[in-house]
Amino acid sequence: MIQNLIRKNIKAMEPYASARDEFEGIGKQMIFLDANENPYQNGINRYPDPQQKELKKRIAVLKNIKEDSILLGNGSDELLDLMLRAFCEPNEDNIITLPPTYGMYGVLANLNAIENRQVLLLDDFQPDVKSIVSTTDSNSKLLFLCSPNNPTGNCFSDDAIISLLEQFRGIVVLDEAYIDFAERESWLNKLQYFPNLVILQTLSKAYGMAGIRLGILYGSSEIIAILNKIKPPYNISELTQDRAFSGIANTAKIKDEVNTIIRERNNLIKGLSTIGFIKNIYPSDANFILIEVDNATTRYNQLIENGIVIRNRSSQPLCNNCLRITVGTPLENEQLIKILQLL
Numbered sequence: 001m002i003q004n005l006i007r008k009n010i011k012a013m014e015p016y017a018s019a020r021d022e023f024e025g026i027g028k029q030m031i032f033l034d035a036n037e038n039p040y041q042n043g044i045n046r047y048p049d050p051q052q053k054e055l056k057k058r059i060a061v062l063k064n065i066k067e068d069s070i071l072l073g074n075g076s077d078e079l080l081d082l083m084l085r086a087f088c089e090p091n092e093d094n095i096i097t098l099p100p101t102y103g104m105y106g107v108l109a110n111l112n113a114i115e116n117r118q119v120l121l122l123d124d125f126q127p128d129v130k131s132i133v134s135t136t137d138s139n140s141k142l143l144f145l146c147s148p149n150n151p152t153g154n155c156f157s158d159d160a161i162i163s164l165l166e167q168f169r170g171i172v173v174l175d176e177a178y179i180d181f182a183e184r185e186s187w188l189n190k191l192q193y194f195p196n197l198v199i200l201q202t203l204s205k206a207y208g209m210a211g212i213r214l215g216i217l218y219g220s221s222e223i224i225a226i227l228n229k230i231k232p233p234y235n236i237s238e239l240t241q242d243r244a245f246s247g248i249a250n251t252a253k254i255k256d257e258v259n260t261i262i263r264e265r266n267n268l269i270k271g272l273s274t275i276g277f278i279k280n281i282y283p284s285d286a287n288f289i290l291i292e293v294d295n296a297t298t299r300y301n302q303l304i305e306n307g308i309v310i311r312n313r314s315s316q317p318l319c320n321n322c323l324r325i326t327v328g329t330p331l332e333n334e335q336l337i338k339i340l341q342l343l
């Protein structure tokens, strides 16, 4: 079924074989005169492993998943782009997105000349399953679900996700960038039951490594093999591979920070509820909170004047006069509430 979804040119193409692809280490100390590198050792003079084997091994153990179900990207953004390029024929196919949601899905669709069919979330920010199914046609290749959703902060119900996995004829891309802050479990342990499911996670949020750019895509080995064929050969730098390898091993520190952020999120909600001009505080399963205020532009500018930058999401559908606030350190959150009380 997946084979029928691949773009024709990509199905037919031979991948580029890099020097490091052609020669697999045989354990012996070799002299490498194959890749036109500078031979003088400085830690980064060699091209990085194109398959990031050591890092994938560690992720596989951590997430209890097979290595050939993992693809790494230069941020989730590269992985989203690879999905579009592998499965969507420009000027012919379409994707389905559910606004208000992450802006990159639409941007990347536009960049790749793929139609973006938008089906608004319902008033409770859950997917409108009926409407999604009726918007879909045989050219609908990808459906993007973001859960917990950015900017609304909520998780989509299991019922909605299952129902879409069962009814959508293309691939469902479930973006779990914020899953570590949610009460709900990741869908990762259900991956094997849904051949048309792809899950995205990232080191940019809970893992505290936005600066190294590492996104993780999980899918069937069949889907991973297709994406591997078209990814840039050395898409993950040596520095990123090293830093990710040591960073993700620090599970106690990561857990601790996530717990603190969740606790702070709840404190912040209490603080925000004392502010008169805040009309609505939406529940959050993420490390940010969406609020509705009297006048988003005015409040946004007032906070800037006071040295605090948040995100104005008013231009998004269903988000009239809404601001998105990332949970900061306890001190930062305290300062935010103090300033809001004075406005």
Ligand SMILES: *Cc1c(COP(=O)(O)O)cnc(C)c1O
Binding pocket: 074, 075, 076, 077, 078, 102, 146, 150, 175, 177, 201, 202, 203, 204, 205, 210, 213, 214, 215
């Ligand atoms: C922040 C975020 C990401 C992460 O993107 P990276 O390119 O991995 O930093 C992915 N999806 C959503 C919805 C996000 O908000």
